[in-house]
Amino acid sequence: MSDIIQLLPDHVANQIAAGEVVQRPASVIKELIENAVDSGATSIQIIVKDAGRSLIQVIDNGSGMSVTDVRMAFERHATSKIRTTEDIYNIHTKGFRGEALASIAAVAQVETKTKKDEDEIGTQLVIEGGEVRNQDPIVCAVGTSISVKNLFYNVPARRNFLKSNQVEFRHIQDEFQRVAMAHENISFFLHHNDAEIYHLKAGNLKQRIAQIFGKKLNTQIISVEEDTEIVKVKGFVGKPDAAKKSRGEQFFFVNDRYIRSGYLHNAIVDAFESLLPTGYTPSYFLYLEIDPSKIDINIHPTKTEIKFEDEALIFTILRAAVKHALGQFNITPSLDFEQDPNWAFIPSAKEDTEIKMPEITVDSSFNPFEHQQARAPKPSDIKANLDFYNDAVELEIENNHAHQLFESDDFQDTFEVIQWMNQYLVVEYRGELLIIDQHRAHQKILFEKFIHSNNGNALVQQMLFPIELELSPNDRQKLINVEQQLMSFGFDISLEEEVIQINAIPVDVQQEDVVAVFMDFIEELEYQEELELDNTFAKILAKNAAVKKGMALKAEQMQTLVEELLKLPNPNYTPYGRPVFVQMNTSDIKKTLQ
Structure with missing residues (x-):
């Protein structure tokens, strides 16, 4: 053989x-x-x-x-x-x-x-x-x-x-x-x-960060510096109010080599404990200098993974360094240990004020067991109960899953709509009570409208004064790459030096919502490999252009909103999968009142 x-x-x-x-x-x-x-x-x-x-x-x-x-x-x-x-x-x-x-x-x-x-x-x-x-x-x-x-x-x-x-x-x-x-x-x-x-251009670290991510980041980051025998830490972390939902401005460098480390990332997140809303991630640009003999970078050909001799100690030092930086810049609450606690809470009075002894009065005729008439509720009590009831209704709308209400050819064209708390539209429809979230209803309507009009024939409004967005080169390139898709929805953008200039917007989008729309665009484009751009852009536009909760509507606006919603093939859920309305019939109400 x-x-x-x-x-x-x-x-x-x-x-x-x-x-x-x-x-x-x-x-x-x-x-x-x-x-x-x-x-x-x-x-x-x-x-x-x-x-x-x-x-x-x-x-x-x-x-x-x-x-x-x-x-x-x-x-x-x-x-x-x-x-x-x-x-x-x-x-x-x-x-x-x-x-x-x-x-x-x-x-x-x-x-x-x-x-x-x-x-x-x-x-x-x-x-x-x-x-x-x-x-x-x-x-x-x-x-x-x-x-x-x-x-x-x-x-x-x-x-x-x-x-x-x-x-x-x-x-x-x-x-x-x-x-x-x-x-x-x-x-x-x-x-x-x-x-x-x-x-x-060659410069210092802060200048390089601004060159890549935009000058606005200069005011949103604070310096981190800690020098120990084990590791030297330097760099910058973002302020809590500059945190984002998407990840993209998180960088670790060890001996000037970029690395990925979920373990060290958790150290930064721990340092921001209770400072960030759920789901938000802080920006950070951190550089670690450590003895090369204490690490192993020969893990993978890409050399982005690394092993530390004492990873737990690095974690502790890094978290402490970031916490110290946040406290140093008054980002976290701090205690003033220099203040004398014996004098900290003594109220001061004017020099010419006569100090009087406190007087105590007692109602000798008061009988706690004597029947009293019911006390009229205070306005604050009424408001507290109303807030509780509003929260309960909001929870009901969030958690109820509405079923298909009617067939597309079964439509009642006359009904009366009232607005409740400037958030919900209440309507009686074919013997059932509908409580409709006005923001989600309008969002659903606009989404369907944007999806069916993004063929280049969208109605647009030219801006008398173009809106300018100062973005990082990376973010500018993202928008330039999807310029054709933006045009199909009614946006006209151009690149002017270091800013994106918005010359026209869709008629259904308000000027004050444009910046939020584009920030959402950029966030969605951050790390997604393949996007259904039409669907994604329509969702973002609908979310930002829809009427807001707390906005009072005229009777004609409420009527039109409900009519357009109920004519949709599937009005039950928003593009993000959240219920648009909750419905109750007579038996549901009777059960609730038993």
Whole structure:
């Protein structure tokens, strides 16, 4: 029987290894930028086309490579970062495994131009699918330029699994931000399809955060700084009132390397205990400096996971550092230990006020057992009972699941509607009592209207004075990516320098609701891979444009609202799945009153 076990060819082994290292275009961006940082560059430029499918080019002014080094750089497990096993536990650079370039070259067409400062000419190396095509001398600037073209051209299955350009470029932006935030002393430039997305100048950490996430963040973050023998913590955390429902502005860096850690995230959440509404997450940009021998980063090829020698201690120090920062800036309640407790609560009086002894009067004729007439209720008692009743009704509407009330062709066209507490519409319909949440009813009506009118024929109102939104480059790009969908709903937006200008809005949206609508748009676009944009935008528009609870309605408005609701095929639930009304028949009322 012949032998069946064989050694894989290098190009096959590299393609297999590329499956872990090169998962998508953003993976290539990360590896190339980190190599540029390790080369000592002070300026790094990234050029991307078609979200990395056609071209990814990274240009730096670092140390460059010699003729031999540039060829060795694309060999498997060839690296300048470590020499022995012990070096793995004393890592001060981004890369050290020697896998990235070989993996990238195995699944793309790669052209490298590089030159060292002491050399008169540079070197050009072309590799396609892991095979060297040519290596020639070339005149070029000091540093390195690596162009990755047609990623996954020889692995069609991998290329077919890539998401839309919008999604892939969002991942590229994420990787770009993580490296740029770890190295505020380096200038970074990012271009996509010949458009400049980021132009980050070298500066301090706070300036870099503002460059990426917008200047408004400057007033929403506070400084964190703690220096211990175990770990040094520095950075910024967001104020509680700037917290968001979505996650996206949470960053941990260990020795200038971005990491993910749900355990450390919980330390931050614990520090904000009782300061945040349920479901909200604080922003944070925290940098930990720790002895490299106390951590292990050789967990995964992406190097975003890390193990600490004493993770519980890091957790405690991090939580204490954030708590201290919040207390220092009077974000959390504090006790004044300098105040003399003996004098803390003594009331003061005017100098010319005569101090009198307190007098006590007693009704000697009072008999507690004597029958008294019922006391008339005070206004405060009435209000308290009414508030309790209102809360009970609200709970009833929240928890009752209304069934289908009638068939679409069974409609009563005459009924009387009254508004209760400026929140609910009460109507008798075919022998049943309906209590309708006016906000949810209008939300349902508008949702159906927006869904059926988003074909580019939506009625719009031009803004006499356009609304301007100052957003981060990332958020601006998100809106530009969905400009066509926004236009179909009646929005007209344009990019003016660093702001998004809103020139027209749908007729059913009030001007004062526009900012909230766009903030919700951006939040929904944050981390969702694929969105049903039409459905999502219609839900957001309906939620923000619907009449609010507490708004008094005219009789004609109430009548129209109920009529339009009851004519819908399924009026029972809002687009978010919440009940619109609760219904009661005679037997329900009799049972309640028994």
